[in-house]
Amino acid sequence: MNKEILKNILYYIEKDFSILEKGDLSDIGNIIGIAIGPYISEEMGYELGAFHAGIRHGISLTDGTHAKEE
Numbered sequence: 633m634n635k636e637i638l639k640n641i642l643y644y645i646e647k648d649f650s651i652l653e654k655g656d657l658s659d660i661g662n663i664i665g666i667a668i669g670p671y672i673s674e675e676m677g678y679e680l681g682a683f684h685a686g687i688r689h690g691i692s693l694t695d696g697t698h699a700k701e702e
Contacts, residue, residue: 641667 644667645652651659672680692698 637668637671640670643667 641664644663648663652663668683671678672683689698
């Protein structure tokens with residue numbers, strides 16, 4: 633299912649690319665939310681909390697806070 637989710641994210645990014653050129657992080661978040669919304673479930677790894685944890689982890693890897701995560 634991961635390939636399907638990634639294809640959906642890319643579809644919405646390409647579809648709404650003009651918004652991203654002028655938008656901010658909230659616009660990117662909105663597009664990703666629309667793309668992954670249908671896949672959020674109670675299944676392990678597909679919970680909304682799992683997505684939030686992945687975003688926090690990815691950001692921490694780039695902003696110097698990774699070692700400080702709990």
